Amino acid sequence: MPTESSATELTAVFARVQSMLLSLEHATTAVHQLAQVAQHLIPSAAGAGVSLIAAQGTRTSTGATDGLVEAADTLQYDLGEGPCLTTWATATPQRINDITDDDRWPEWSAAAARAGIRSMLSVPLMFRDRCLGAMKVYATVVDAFTDHEEQQLCLLAAAAATLLGSAQTRDAPQRLSAALQAGMEDRQTIDRATGMLMEQRATDAEDAHAVLLTASRAQDRPMAEVARQILERHPDPQS
Structure with missing residues (x-):
């Protein structure tokens, strides 16, 4: 069953992330590995990485898996525009389905297209109501990322943000463990509601997941909360 496979896959990923913090001295090293996990978890990604933005506005990039990611990030910093900067400024995910047909960041999109990028997905790194930056994946084909990939990347970003934000505190392992456990429980709840x-509705997983996402945005509530309501009361969120 697809939902069981998804839960198993994410469980393995989260276990690996937790072991990073427990065994690696520097959080940035673990974040680099998180970028590699993101690329592995999302097969359509040609590269992945993390953009960190300091409180004073200093922009830096770490955790890039390859030169494609570094080049795309550098373009954003040089031009002062791009999806990762918008993700950080608005604390919201940004997705580009076809970079040649997206006019939100015209200069960056044109330059990124010349570099071979065709689609991308960027999600915020949130820690205690503060956006630390963005986690992103790039692809060399159009329409590479769906709502499913966005949800997966958001869960990884939550772990990365916890790692970055609390790495210097004594209770970092406990904080990360709790965050990962909560994320895993939310993922399983969403998967169960998707199956229901x-x-x-006699539909496929992507359409069912889209119903959850639409209801979440319309009600301004977390997707996991909408999913729990479905499992408890069995309503149709669009009824």
């Missing part, structure tokens, strides 16, 4: 909607 697939049966109720």
Whole structure:
């Protein structure tokens, strides 16, 4: 069953992330490995990375898996525009399905397209209501990322943000463990609700997941909370 496979996959990823913090001295080293995990977890990604932005506005990039990511990030910093900067400024995910047909960041998009990028996904790194930067994946084909990939990257970003934000505190392992456990529980709840909607609406996993995402945004509530409501009361969130 797809939902069980997804839960198993994420469980393995989170276990690896937790061991990073427990065994690596520097959080930035673990973040670099998180970028590699993101690329591995999302097969359509040609590269992944983390953009960190200091409180005073200093922009830096770490955890890039390859030169494609570094080049795309450098373009954003040089031009002062791009999806990762917007993700940091608004604390919201940004997705580009076709970079040649997206006019939100015209200079960056044109330059990135020349570098071979065709689509990308960027999600915020949130720690205690503060956005530390963005985690992102790039692809060399259009329409590489769906709502499913966005949800997966958001969970990884939550772990990375906890890692970065609390690495200097004594309770960092406990904080990360709690965050990962909560993320895993949310993922399982979303997967179960997705399966229920697939049966109720006779649709596939992507459409069912889109129903959850639409309801989450319309109600301004976390997707996991909407999913829990479905499992408890069995309503159709769009009814």
